[in-house]
Amino acid sequence: MRKGEYIIATILGLLGLFIFIHADQIPTMVAVEKSSVVNSRFFPKLMSVLLVIFSIILFVQNSLLHKKTKIMPQSNNEGKNSENKSYTSWMRMSAAVGMCILFLIFYESGGFLVTSILFMFSFLLIVGVRNWISLILISILPPVIVYFIFKVLLSVPLPEGVLSL
Amino acid sequence: MEILSQLLSGFAEIFNVASILAISAGVLAGITVGALPGLTATMTIAILTPVTFSLAPDIGIALLLGVFVGGIYGGSITAILINTPGTPASIATTFDGYPMTKMGKAGQALYMALFSSVGGGLISGVVLICIAPQLAKIALQFGPPEYFGLTVFGISIISSVSGQMLIKGLIAGVIGILLSTVGMDGITGVPRFTFGSTAMLSGFNLIPILIGVFAVSEVFYQIINPVLKKDDFEGKISGVYIKLKEMKQYLFTIIRSGLIGTFIGVVPGTGGGIAAFVSYAEAKRASKNPESYGKGDADGVAAAESANNATTGGALVPMLTLGIPGDPVTAVLIGAFMIQGLQPGPLLFQENASTVYALFAGLLLANIILFILGVIGLRYFAKVANIPQQVLGPIVLLLCFVGSYAVANSMVDVAAMLVMGIIGFFMKQYGFPGAPLVIGMILGPMVEKALRQSLTLSNGEWSIFIYSPICAAFLALTICVSIVLPIYRARKDARVL
Numbered sequence: 001m002r003k004g005e006y007i008i009a010t011i012l013g014l015l016g017l018f019i020f021i022h023a024d025q026i027p028t029m030v031a032v033e034k035s036s037v038v039n040s041r042f043f044p045k046l047m048s049v050l051l052v053i054f055s056i057i058l059f060v061q062n063s064l065l066h067k068k069t070k071i072m073p074q075s076n077n078e079g080k081n082s083e084n085k086s087y088t089s090w091m092r093m094s095a096a097v098g099m100c101i102l103f104l105i106f107y108e109s110g111g112f113l114v115t116s117i118l119f120m121f122s123f124l125l126i127v128g129v130r131n132w133i134s135l136i137l138i139s140i141l142p143p144v145i146v147y148f149i150f151k152v153l154l155s156v157p158l159p160e161g162v163l164s165l
Numbered sequence: 166m167e168i169l170s171q172l173l174s175g176f177a178e179i180f181n182v183a184s185i186l187a188i189s190a191g192v193l194a195g196i197t198v199g200a201l202p203g204l205t206a207t208m209t210i211a212i213l214t215p216v217t218f219s220l221a222p223d224i225g226i227a228l229l230l231g232v233f234v235g236g237i238y239g240g241s242i243t244a245i246l247i248n249t250p251g252t253p254a255s256i257a258t259t260f261d262g263y264p265m266t267k268m269g270k271a272g273q274a275l276y277m278a279l280f281s282s283v284g285g286g287l288i289s290g291v292v293l294i295c296i297a298p299q300l301a302k303i304a305l306q307f308g309p310p311e312y313f314g315l316t317v318f319g320i321s322i323i324s325s326v327s328g329q330m331l332i333k334g335l336i337a338g339v340i341g342i343l344l345s346t347v348g349m350d351g352i353t354g355v356p357r358f359t360f361g362s363t364a365m366l367s368g369f370n371l372i373p374i375l376i377g378v379f380a381v382s383e384v385f386y387q388i389i390n391p392v393l394k395k396d397d398f399e400g401k402i403s404g405v406y407i408k409l410k411e412m413k414q415y416l417f418t419i420i421r422s423g424l425i426g427t428f429i430g431v432v433p434g435t436g437g438g439i440a441a442f443v444s445y446a447e448a449k450r451a452s453k454n455p456e457s458y459g460k461g462d463a464d465g466v467a468a469a470e471s472a473n474n475a476t477t478g479g480a481l482v483p484m485l486t487l488g489i490p491g492d493p494v495t496a497v498l499i500g501a502f503m504i505q506g507l508q509p510g511p512l513l514f515q516e517n518a519s520t521v522y523a524l525f526a527g528l529l530l531a532n533i534i535l536f537i538l539g540v541i542g543l544r545y546f547a548k549v550a551n552i553p554q555q556v557l558g559p560i561v562l563l564l565c566f567v568g569s570y571a572v573a574n575s576m577v578d579v580a581a582m583l584v585m586g587i588i589g590f591f592m593k594q595y596g597f598p599g600a601p602l603v604i605g606m607i608l609g610p611m612v613e614k615a616l617r618q619s620l621t622l623s624n625g626e627w628s629i630f631i632y633s634p635i636c637a638a639f640l641a642l643t644i645c646v647s648i649v650l651p652i653y654r655a656r657k658d659a660r661v662l
Contacts, residue, residue: 008595012336019343019358027355038620040350043613044357047343050650061332092389097587104583107566108576116563123559127388142560146567150282156216156571
């Protein structure tokens with residue numbers, strides 16, 4: 001976990017540098033803005049500098065905390081839990097993210113009802129629901145109810161996909 | 166008197182079947198999610214915001230206010246019955262609520278929570294109606310330098326919503342501000358960070374990002390870190406009602422806590438949790454028998470619940486009059502206003518006065534509806550907590566997809582929501598709070614615009630910020646909140662250790 005924090009601080013710092021370089025190339029319109037210092041580049045540049053500074057502070061703070069392990073309990077939420085975190089729950093989480101990406105890809109072409117019923121069914125399998133009756137009921141009922149309330153009652157647009165005629 | 170007549174016309178506007186149904190639906194949804202540990206009002210408002218797009222502004226936003234009011238009350242149900250606060254605002258409710266359940270007085274505790282929630286909510290609504298229009302009048306005179314001071318102060322809220330993780334909160338805030346700079350520059354119109362793409366010119370939509378940060382990330386997070394219920398409630402709830410005569414002795418606590426809660430709610434960066442703790446401590450101090458606190462004293466429940474519901478009206482004060490979000494819920498509500506084409510801030514009171522007063526009326530009505538629904542449904546809401554968590558995750562995700570697609574019928578928004586959800590998950594996992602990111606995204610453009618306008622006005626002289634007394638005061642306040650206060654807190658913590 002500690003290692004993870006170092007990596008995050010480094011990535012954030014590099015991100016800040018990257019943004020700074022890009023912000024320096026933003027076109028400016030000196031004619032429109034009287035103040036030549038505070039133009040369309042100024043604010044993003046300021047923020048990217050802050051991002052770099054804060055990342056360095058995070059990095060340093062982290063190494064200080066590392067030495068003084070006494071203060072460790074402060075981060076018990078992340079620290080302890082994640083070390084004991086079982087492999088399966090991370091697998092489940094990754095599978096859930098994967099399902100969401102699939103849902104995203106097929107949402108428009110497949111239409112709301114079809115994709116969401118399939119999504120619910122597979123998601124419930126992933127998180128460990130094994131009772132067939134509840135699997136079927138819970139994967140069919142919520143999408144149908146959502147469809148009815150949002151599409152029919154509130155006329156919120158939903159992708160129709162294969163069911164559109 | 167002027168306020169009263171405008172409020173009456175507000176009531177006239179909101180008092181129809183469609184609005185009452187919408188508010189009731191909102192309150193009901195709020196109570197339900199509030200009672201479900203792991204689901205919050207913020208999350209629900211974020212998801213429902215795009216859905217209210219098809220409704221008239223006052224009805225749509227009244228529905229969301231209903232969720233807000235119902236959601237904070239709903240948290241008390243599980244706090245009392247199973248010692249698991251449904252929302253952080255209800256932690257103080259467990260102190261006396263759960264012991265009351267153990268004593269077989271669950272019914273009374275729930276009723277007390279309902280009664281004081283409604284009481285606190287109504288008090289805060291009245292305070293809101295009295296002070297918001299006056300504050301808006303003052304804020305109306307603000308020019309760019311004053312706005313700069315105000316918005317910088319608004320951003321300093323990040324330091325108080327980040328708690329222990331100040332530096333991480335600041336990083337999240339900076340990233341939020343940077344996200345807001347993507348797209349066309351508001352003043353000169355030049356593209357920033359669009360990488361040549363025309364789709365990026367309009368920048369990121371706020372709503373999908375809100376849904377990603379507050380809802381999607383939460384579902385992923387809870388797959389790995391499930392909320393543990395501390396107890397199961399299987400008994401029956403009996404003796405729901407408390408006699409009016411007995412109620413009288415708690416009235417004073419309810420009013421005092423309601424006022425405390427309202428004024429704490431006004432301060433940006435606080436919230437229901439803090440309000441409940443403060444007023445609980447205050448009630449205990451003022452009580453004739455403080456030793457009964459924590460052992461099932463209904464007075465403790467009344468203090469906590471009245472205060473946390475009173476923050477609803479309080480939090481709306483800076484949000485409506487200044488456009489400053491003081492907590493995650495109001496940050497999301499600002500998104501809801503924007504999607505309806507309303508910009509919270511002093512101008513709102515001038516240009517959309519009828520909508521503002523309809524909202525005030527809606528807030529009061531939401532509290533009354535909360536009472537009616539609460540009395541009818543008390544026994545049933547208690548069952549909500551038994552819904553297994555695995556089932557909730559995919560349903561929430563389903564609604565997230567519906568919501569983010571509804572913003573503009575575009576898959577780009579849905580993709581942005583999912584990406585922010587995944588980023589939000591890692592932020593949560595590594596202790597980066599999500600609220601600063603959203604606050605940064607909302608206030609970033611305001612700060613930048615005010616800064617550049619002021620400097621254009623002053624021909625590049627930075628002294629303009631010191632010569633404006635209001636701006637200087639806000640900047641001084643900012644230094645207080647973001648530098649002096651954390652140092653004080655750190656010293657205090659060090660002493661405790």
